[in-house]
Amino acid sequence: MSLLTGKVAFITGASSGLGAATARHFATQGARVFIVGRNEEALSQTRAACQQAGAEVVAQTFDVGDRAACFVAIAACVDHFGQLDVLVNVAGKHYLHHSTEASLNDWRQDIDSNLSGPFFLSQAAIPHLLEQKGNIVNVASIAGLQGQAYSAGYCAAKHGLVGLTKALALEYAKTDLRVNVICPGGMDTPQVSSLQMPEGIDFELLMRSAGLRGMMTPEEVAPVIAFLASDSASAIHGAVYPVDKGKTVG
Numbered sequence: 001m002s003l004l005t006g007k008v009a010f011i012t013g014a015s016s017g018l019g020a021a022t023a024r025h026f027a028t029q030g031a032r033v034f035i036v037g038r039n040e041e042a043l044s045q046t047r048a049a050c051q052q053a054g055a056e057v058v059a060q061t062f063d064v065g066d067r068a069a070c071f072v073a074i075a076a077c078v079d080h081f082g083q084l085d086v087l088v089n090v091a092g093k094h095y096l097h098h099s100t101e102a103s104l105n106d107w108r109q110d111i112d113s114n115l116s117g118p119f120f121l122s123q124a125a126i127p128h129l130l131e132q133k134g135n136i137v138n139v140a141s142i143a144g145l146q147g148q149a150y151s152a153g154y155c156a157a158k159h160g161l162v163g164l165t166k167a168l169a170l171e172y173a174k175t176d177l178r179v180n181v182i183c184p185g186g187m188d189t190p191q192v193s194s195l196q197m198p199e200g201i202d203f204e205l206l207m208r209s210a211g212l213r214g215m216m217t218p219e220e221v222a223p224v225i226a227f228l229a230s231d232s233a234s235a236i237h238g239a240v241y242p243v244d245k246g247k248t249v250g
């Protein structure tokens with residue numbers, strides 16, 4: 001029996017990077033997966049990889065900032081699989097801005113993808129997760145633990161996601177629902193390779209968020225999510241897990 005045999009997991013951000021690696025890893029660990037992304041073609045590649053690992057997969061594209069779409073997707077997942085055991089909120093977007101130059105739309109995108117989406121999906125998923133003694137794993141960032149230059153909206157949203165995790169953990173402390181958050185350091189994914197550098201930024205400040213041991217791969221981080229989602233982590237609730245090769249040690 002594998003770590004996640006019998007579990008149904010709803011995973012966002014699955015068209016690339018950590019979300020795709022998590023979906024593939026969950027598939028190898030015996031989970032059935034409902035995967036969400038915004039890029040249909042890339043998502044279909046993740047679906048194929050999960051199927052190759054023997055998993056039953058449903059793929060759907062929508063924006064997690066759309067509350068109604070979040071409720072529809074969670075209902076579709078439960079309709080299809082008959083249960084929901086794990087919600088993994090991986091989707092997120094990071095833009096660099098001088099804070100004085102960020103538009104209202106920039107701010108909203110930071111908050112919608114990194115914070116509102118996980119909240120809306122949690123609202124929709126919790127009744128089903130309670131039935132299954134299930135759990136939520138949120139993906140914040142080291143930017144949810146410390147400051148990051150030129151990233152005010154992202155940093156605020158990721159700190160918010162850590163707070164959201166703690167608030168839900170306390171609200172459901174008397175149930176069997178578990179809620180945890182991981183805070184990755186730098187990972188080699190499209191989010192990093194596609195970062196646009198605004199003019200005139202101070203690279204010394206920007207690089208303060210880089211770790212001494214270099215970038216991680218998403219494949220190094222996905223197993224941590226799988227462990228937290230599994231019954232092996234039954235004692236872990238309300239935890240804030242840095243996964244950053246020691247970046248936030250001091």
Ligand SMILES: NC(=O)c1ccc[n+]([C@@H]2O[C@H](COP(=O)([O-])OP(=O)(O)OC[C@H]3O[C@@H](n4cnc5c(N)ncnc54)[C@H](O)[C@@H]3O)[C@@H](O)[C@H]2O)c1
Nearest residue numbers: 013015016017018063064090091092113141186187189191
């Ligand atoms: N790459 C890093 O260095 C790093 C570090 C710390 C935390 N993180 C976090 O890890 C998570 C995964 O990022 P990644 O590095 O794999 O980047 P990525 O760009 O490869 O993946 C992000 C995914 O989220 C999806 N997404 C973004 N906004 C969305 C929305 N509103 N609705 C639906 N889907 C949306 C994208 O389509 C994409 O599939 C993000 O939450 C990110 O903030 C990344």
